[in-house]
Amino acid sequence: MKIAESVTFGGSGLDRAAHLRTQPEAVAALAERADARCFALWRGKILMHRDGAQGLVWLGMDHSLFAEAPEPFVFLGMDEAGPRFARDVSAFRPEGVDEEALKRFFDPNEYGVPGLPESQRFAEMRGAMMELTPRDAELAATGKAILEWHRSHRFCARCGAASEMINAGWQRSCASCGGQHFPRTDPVVIMLITHGNSVLLGRSPGWPEGMYSLLAGFVEPGETIEAAVRREVMEETQVQVGPVRYLASQPWAFPNSLMIGCHGLATSTEITLDPVELEHALWMTREEVADSFSGADKSVKPARAGSIAHFLLRNWLADRLD
Template sequence: MTFGGSGLDRAAHLRGDAAALAELLAKPDTGVLPFWHGKPLIAGQGRDRPAWQAVDHPVFEQADEEPIFLGLDDGVARFCRDISCWEPDEALETLHQFLDPSEQHYPGMPEDERFSELRAIMTHLSPRDAELVTMAKAIGSWHEIHGFCARCGAKSEISMAGWQRECTVCRAHHFPRTDPVVIMLITHGNSVLMGRSPGWPEGMYSCLAGFVEPGETIEAAVRRETFEESGVRVGAVEYLSSQPWPFPASMMMGCRGHALSTEITIDPTEIEDAIWVTREEMMETFAGNNPKMKPARKGAIAHFLLLNWLRDTLD
């Protein structure tokens, strides 16, 4: 799975050390990754690597907050920095769509360095690059919507190298949040339950998923979300695997649920459709031979769960 972790040294002990961070920012090999409206700067004709920039690159004249420290990549310091204040000349009709196909080029940069939608290029990245980019996107998304104190409403500022915000008035401290989400491989005999949300690309189906509510266990969330969305009741639940998912900042907790019923009654406010798919039909889908359904996106935990179900390797 993409974003599954590569053993990056996050060097959290350096986040509060201003002198050490200044020293890292002064090193010639330190890289800073620009982000624009949640899109990382990606290099290569195959869109296969982050386009790290020097700390003093002119692109960062567009930044309005300090760099965020990501960690040490085999000893090399990595930061990210948002430049969403920049306004490109290109049309932006597709910005913030589910899968934005547009790419933006910053003047003066190499032609192959462009701001690209992470969903479109995530499987092109190495495990280490994917971990760095997903961390940068998730923490950047948090800063984007937490510029003001939730306690008193005053402007807040970046602190602890980007891993905290501090209110300039009441001095409250605010920390990044990750939303727990259950994603469920619901099976009954030889079939798996698949659903699609409104606005998804044509033919796109995936495992059902939903947010864990306060005071709720993972198992209870699997049962509640499945019933709310599809009307299917679930018995035994088993945890399988997890994946950070930076759209904008979720932790996907993959589970298997054993259905106690098969009748489907969808909640149209939650999903657009839900269907039972046999193992044979899913194999045809993964092979690209199902005109009505596309396989789950490679790199996503839904693809990982379904593929292991098909291989009978969930255990």
């Protein structure tokens, strides 16, 4: 697919400067540079401009918001404007936090920071990803994924002792047993399954009302991408899939997946749902999907803009999969 990397969070050409991660003195020197900046992550939300200006809010390394951060900065790489870092500030306590909303699939609440403009707020990246520049999108996806991994992997998986962040945030080390742990990325296949002029869509329980997307599922150990596509579609709908080909991929930091977009040709069309995985599934013609995207059909809402599902469907409509 010629435009594969134009998907949101796709490659923006960021220089990750990975060779510096094992050089703490060099990374410390970068953090002290006048042009060094850091973005903040609070309980999964990222600090963004919410006044129409695109992008993350880049703070100075000594900003007071970082004073109570439990762990050090993560070095993300070198932007044309200077070194870029990320830091978890989940110890911060905004006013009026809705704890129940934070547990839901999508929390629309946004929270400000004392001393910053009202327009700079912590917001769900899932709902604001189209407002990010390509570079900020890659930096945000990288920082969010690795910081969320640190939050859930503070203890050694081998012995249970507390581990510490090393290598500029790209590794955790256990002083108790010597275990070394690295950020995980879970491969997930997401499938554009077509049969003639129609595409297979489904919705999971708990999704926003009326929203449908492509089927998706985790790749299992010892399984090829193609086999995972066929297995997931069969398990969820009993639809059989023949030829499968790769189209595009998308880092998906919710919390730490790599979405592997594939096109599969269905060899059957009868749907039998797995009610645990899907609330509903259906075949939609190209014309019906186009009406959904345009808003002419409001009964079926398309996958969220910025997601690889939206990207694949839009390019299927435009006949740009090759």
